[in-house]
Amino acid sequence: xxxxxxxxxxxxxxxxxxxxxxxxxxxxxxxxxxxxxxxxxxxxxxxxxxxxxxxxxxxxxxxxxxxxxxxxxxxxxxxxxxxxxxxxxxxxxxxxxxxxxxxxxxxxxxxxxxxxxxxxxxxxxxxxxxxxxxxxxxxxxxxxxxxxxxxxxxxxxxxxxxxxxxxxxxxxxxxxxxxxxxxxxxxxxxxxxxxxxxxxxxxxxxxxxxxxxxxxxxxxxxxxxxxxxxxxxxxxxxxxxxxxxxxxxxxxxxxxxxxxxxxxxxxxxxxxxxxxxxxxxxxxxxxxxxxxxxxxxxxxxxxxxxxxxxxxxxxxxxxxxxxxxxxxxxxxxxxxxxxxxxxxxxxxxxxxxxxxxxxxxxxxxxxxxxx
Numbered sequence: 001x002x003x004x005x006x007x008x009x010x011x012x013x014x015x016x017x018x019x020x021x022x023x024x025x026x027x028x029x030x031x032x033x034x035x036x037x038x039x040x041x042x043x044x045x046x047x048x049x050x051x052x053x054x055x056x057x058x059x060x061x062x063x064x065x066x067x068x069x070x071x072x073x074x075x076x077x078x079x080x081x082x083x084x085x086x087x088x089x090x091x092x093x094x095x096x097x098x099x100x101x102x103x104x105x106x107x108x109x110x111x112x113x114x115x116x117x118x119x120x121x122x123x124x125x126x127x128x129x130x131x132x133x134x135x136x137x138x139x140x141x142x143x144x145x146x147x148x149x150x151x152x153x154x155x156x157x158x159x160x161x162x163x164x165x166x167x168x169x170x171x172x173x174x175x176x177x178x179x180x181x182x183x184x185x186x187x188x189x190x191x192x193x194x195x196x197x198x199x200x201x202x203x204x205x206x207x208x209x210x211x212x213x214x215x216x217x218x219x220x221x222x223x224x225x226x227x228x229x230x231x232x233x234x235x236x237x238x239x240x241x242x243x244x245x246x247x248x249x250x251x252x253x254x255x256x257x258x259x260x261x262x263x264x265x266x267x268x269x270x271x272x273x274x275x276x277x278x279x280x281x282x283x284x285x286x287x288x289x290x291x292x293x294x295x296x297x298x299x300x301x302x303x304x305x306x307x308x309x310x311x312x313x314x315x316x317x318x319x320x321x322x323x324x325x326x327x328x329x330x331x332x333x334x335x336x337x338x339x340x341x342x343x344x345x346x347x348x349x350x351x352x353x354x355x356x357x358x359x360x361x362x363x364x365x366x367x368x369x370x371x
Contacts, residue, residue: 004085005034008093011265013037022363101133112136159361160354173251187219188257195262196225210323223249268303276333276342
């Protein structure tokens with residue numbers, strides 16, 4: 001079978017690669033063409049466009065790149081028409097993917113969506129397009145099934161969260177070797193996960209690094225995103241207590257004592273590694289004002305708190321994300337008693353997410369539905 005997969009972000013590349021591996025176990029003749037990244041490219045098939053070319057952050061950035069987005073949409077449709085896939089698999093990335101799904105549905109191509117757009121948070125009116133244009137929806141958060149089926153009468157499959165697979169299947173790093181390889185000393189590690197886009201990395205690190213001198217008994221290690229070159233990070237590494245590790249976020253988290261994490265998928269990854277964290281978020285004033293009005297009914301921004309429906313991790317948002325508050329919150333999560341509470345909540349979180357097997361389950365559902 002021929003599979004056309006569209007993933008527009010680093011997390012989509014990870015989940016797309018694991019889905020492709022699972023599809024190859026189901027379908028020995030699977031042929032892939034995809035928008036994604038290095039992880040998907042390492043599995044099989046042909047990379048059409050890298051997600052590095054597609055990452056625009058915030059409302060202003062999207063508006064400034066409308067012409068590029070329009071060109072990409074036109075090119076994608078032409079590429080799909082030439083490839084003639086048996087199914088298109090969309091992975092998150094809704095602004096782009098839902099437009100392609102509308103076109104594909106009119107062309108009679110099967111449309112499957114893996115990792116639902118977060119319409120429970122904002123743009124709930126997208127449900128109309130999803131009902132009309134998406135043949136099968138596979139959701140990865142437990143409350144999403146209830147949202148779609150009970151509120152909108154749209155059947156979906158809850159498959160569990162693919163991050164559990166990605167973390168369980170990785171080779172455990174030797175901590176001594178990891179520290180030696182990356183020239184880290186014996187101090188406990190505070191991991192800094194500032195995001196993957198240049199705009200957010202600059203904003204996040206300017207505050208995250210402002211507290212380094214207040215925690216001399218620890219070393220701070222920046223998790224470099226695979227989409228950015230080392231040269232971009234160099235200007236931030238000007239303190240002997242600040243280090244850098246590129247494209248080894250999981251290895252870094254596995255040996256970290258605590259983490260400061262930009263809101264997004266990384267907050268959940270950190271929790272699944274059982275690392276106490278502070279969640280941070282800051283965007284441009286304009287983007288934040290619009291976003292705040294669109295998601296005013298949502299209590300939390302971090303996936304950890306959303307899934308647990310309570311305050312498990314502290315969220316420092318916009319003006320609250322400052323040196324004083326960050327120092328205070330990091331001090332709290334380094335306390336032994338507070339850390340015990342984290343570990344109990346993280347255990348419950350993993351149970352709610354449904355355990356291992358998401359990639360295999362989705363692959364089986366896709367393959368069986370097109371045969």
